[in-house]
Structures are given as C-alpha cells and as structure tokens.
C-alpha cells in the first residue's frame with residue numbers, strides 16, 4: 326500500500342475556466358473555495374467532478390458499512 330492510496334487526488338472541474346485540476350483529498354474543499362473566491366467573486370463555479378464525488382461517496386459509504394455491522398460494539 327502506498328500513501329497515494331490513502332489520500333486520493335480529487336479532480337476539481339471549473340466549466341467557466343475549462344480547467345480540470347487534481348487536488349489532494351484533504352485540500353479539496355479549500356481549493357474549490359479559493360478558486361471560486363479568486364476567480365469568480367465567490368460564486369460556486371468550480372466543483373468536484375460530480376462523477377468522482379458520487380463514486381467516492383459510494384465507496385466511503387460501503388467502507389463505513391463494514392464497520393457498522395454491529396452497532397452495539
């Protein structure tokens with residue numbers, strides 16, 4: 326296992342700038358906010374790639390589900 330697998334990079338897309346940037350997972354919220362503040366007057370233009378966000382949420386949900394088997398522990 327590598328550190329990269331622990332901390333996946335998340336694609337942030339901005340339709341206005343036509344950019345797609347890989348951002349470390351831990352920094353993704355800040356990166357999106359910074360981009361929108363600096364380039365779009367705070368409008369929520371840039372966002373995490375919706376497809377990736379879906380897949381990630383799904384994956385995280387399933388991983389957490391593994392630990393939720395016994396809620397009494």
Ligand SMILES: [Zn+2]
Nearest residue numbers: 339341342364
């Ligand atoms: Zn932009």
